[in-house]
Amino acid sequence: MTRSPLRFFFFLALLLAVAGYILGFIRIKLYLRANNTNPQIQELSLARYYQQTGQIDKAISEYKDVLDLSIPDNIKVQAYKELTELIDKQASGFAGNLASYGEYVVWFLIPKLYILSTLFFLLWLIILIIKPFIKKPELVIFPLYDFSGLNIGEALPQLANDRLRELKWRFQNLENTTLALSETLDVPIMGVIGDIDSIDVSAIIETALMFSGGPANLPLTRIFNSLRLWFEQPKYLVHGNLEISDAKLYLHLVLINRDRQVVARTWAVQLERHSSYDSIPQIVDSIIYPLMFYFGKNKTSRQWESFKALCDSLENIDLYREKRYDIVYLIKAKEALEKAVEIDPNYDLAIYNLGLLLLRLGEYELARDKFRDVSSSSSNSNLRQFALYSYAVALFELSQEWSYKRAVEVLKKLINESENKEVVRKARGTLSIAYARLSERDKDQRDHFTNLALDQVREIKSDRAATKDVVATALAAEGYVHIVLGKLDDAVFSFRQAVEKDAENVSCWIGLGDAYFRNNQKENAISAFRRAADLSPSSGYSNYRMGNIYRDLQDLENAVEAYKRAPQIALAHLSLGKIYLARQEHESALDEFRKAVEQNKRLVDAWVNIAWTICELDAKDEELIREAEASARRVLQLEKNQSQLWHRYAVLSRVLLLAGKKDKALNAAQEAIKLDPNQPQANYYYALIEYEIGHFDRAIEFARKVIDLDRGEWFHKAEILIKRYS
Structure with missing residues (x-):
C-alpha cells in the first residue's frame, strides 16, 4: 500500500465507471438480441423485462397473468411459447439458473457501479481540494523488534507518541517554567528558552502503528492505523530493534526516507539496564530525542544528547512546580544543564538557561559568569541581548553597591543600543529599582539616585506597551524611593498600586510588607508577607520576613514556625x-x-x-x-565591616582560650582592644585570659575597666572574675 490515496481514489472511480459502462453495453446487446428474436408485443414487455433482468419467478408469474387476459390468440401462443422456454430453462438445473443469476447481477450492478464511481470521484475531488491545507506527517514509528526480554516493542510507537505530546505541551507552557525561576528575584527576567522552538513537534507526533500481530494491539486498531498510515503518506519511516548484552540495553534505529527509498540516518544508543519500569522511559526518550533533533531546524546544539539534557532540565523545572516545590527537581535540572554544557560546551541556550537556574538557586556570581559568556560569544543577537539583560539582573541580585552601579551601566547600554523592545522595557524597569536601591545605600548621592529612579518610573508609566511585570517593578521602585525619603504612606500607596497591577508579583508583595512594617502596620505587613508566601511557597523569603516581625513582636513561637517554613x-x-x-x-x-x-x-x-x-x-x-x-x-577572612572586627577578634580569643592556646588567645584579645578600646566584651576576655595565664593584676585591672564601661552582662561577668581572685 505505497500508492498515494489521491491516485487510488481516482483510478478506482475510473475503473468502476468503465466496468459500469462495459456491463451496460453487454446488457444493451442482450436486450437487442432478445428483441430481434421475438416479435414486439406490448402485453409481454413487462414479463420480458423480468426475464432479461434475471427475475425468473416474477417473469413466470407475469406470463401466466398475460395468458389469463382476453387477448388475441397469436399473442397467447407467443406468451405460452416464451413461458414454456423459461420453465424449461429453469428446469435445466445449475446452468440455467447460473445464466439467470448472471443476468440479475448485471442488471443490479450497473447503477451501483456508477454510484460507487461517483462517490470515489467525489472523495478524490475532496482530497485534491483539501490536500494543500493538510500537513503531511513527518514520520511513522514502527513497532521495534524486541530481543531484550522487556516485551515492549509493540507498545513503543504509542509510548513515543504519548511522550511527544507531553513534551509538546510542556514546551508550549514555558511561561510557567519562567515563573518557577523568577519567584525569588526582585526584578523580572527574560523567559526560559527551549531549543524545541525550532522543531515541528506537531508534525513529528503524527505517528501510527502498522500491522504487527502482537497481543498488545487489537486487529481492528492495527488495521485502522495501517489505513491511516497509507492515507497520510508520511515522509519517513522509523524501524529499529532493542537488544540486551552484558546487562546493557542497545537500541538501534534506522530512519528511512520514504520518497527516495534510502536510509537517511541510523542511531545506536547504549543504556544502563534497570528494572522494566525504569528502563522504559529511557528507551522512549532515546527514540524520540534523536528524531526531534534530526528534524529540527536552526538548532543551536550539535549533538542530540545535549539537546535531550536541555529538555530534561526544563521538564524538571516544570515538575518542581507540580511536585509542591521540591528543591530536588531544581537540583536535577541543574545537573541536566551542566551535562548539556559538558557534552556541547558551545551550547549557548543551555548555558543561558543554566544561568537562570543559578539565579533561582541564589548562586548569583556563577549566574553572572554564565550570562557574561553567552552575551559575548553567542551568534544569536536576541540571545546575546537576553543574556546581557540577565547579566545585569545577576549583578543586581548580588545586592552590593558596586554591583548595583555595574548593573546600571549594563542596563543603560541595553536601553540605548538594543533593538528588542521587550528587552528595553524590562531594562528600564530593572534600572528604576537599581537606582532606588542605590539611593538607599549611597547617602551622599541619595537625591541624585532618587531623581534618576523616578525619571525611569515616569518613562515606564507613559509607555502604554509596557507589560504588567515591568510597570509593577517601576511602581515598586517608586515605593522604595518613598521609603528612602521617609514618605512611608506614599510608599504603601505605590506598592499597593504595584500589586494591583501584577497580583502575582512576589517581590511587590514583599515590598508592600516591608513598607507596612516600616510604617508600623505590622499586622498588614504579616498579611502581605503571607500573600507572598502563598504565591511562592518555595522561596521562603516571605516566611523569613514574617518570622522577623513575629520576633520583633516577641511572639517567638510563631517566629520559630515562620523560620521553619523557610528552610532554604x-x-x-x-x-x-x-x-x-x-x-x-x-x-x-x-x-x-x-x-x-x-x-x-x-x-x-x-x-x-x-x-x-x-x-x-x-x-x-x-x-x-x-x-x-x-x-x-x-x-576574619570574610568580615568587611571594620566596625565589627573587634568583636570577631574577641570571639577568636575566647575560642583559642577554650582550645588551650592561651598566648594566641591573648594576642587576639589585644587585637580586639586595639581596634576598639572601649568595648566591654573585648576587655573582659582580655581580663579572663590574663587570669587564666596567671597575670592576676592585669586581669583585675581590665575587669575593673569592664565595670566602668558596662552595667549589663559584662559588668556581672567582670564582678564574678574579681570575686574569684579575692
Missing part, C-alpha cells in the same frame, strides 16, 4: 539559631548555624555564632574545638 533561606536558619541560643538550646542552635553556612558560605554572622555556640557548650571534644577555631578564623 540561610538568614532564616541564622535567626532560628539565635532564638535557640537565647533559650540555651545549644545543640539545636549549632545545627541551625551549620545549615546557614551550608547554604551561604559567606554569611559572617552564622560563622561567628558557630564559634560562639561551641564555646557556650564548653565543649571538650577536640573536633568541635577545631570547628570553632576554623569558624572564628573564617569570620
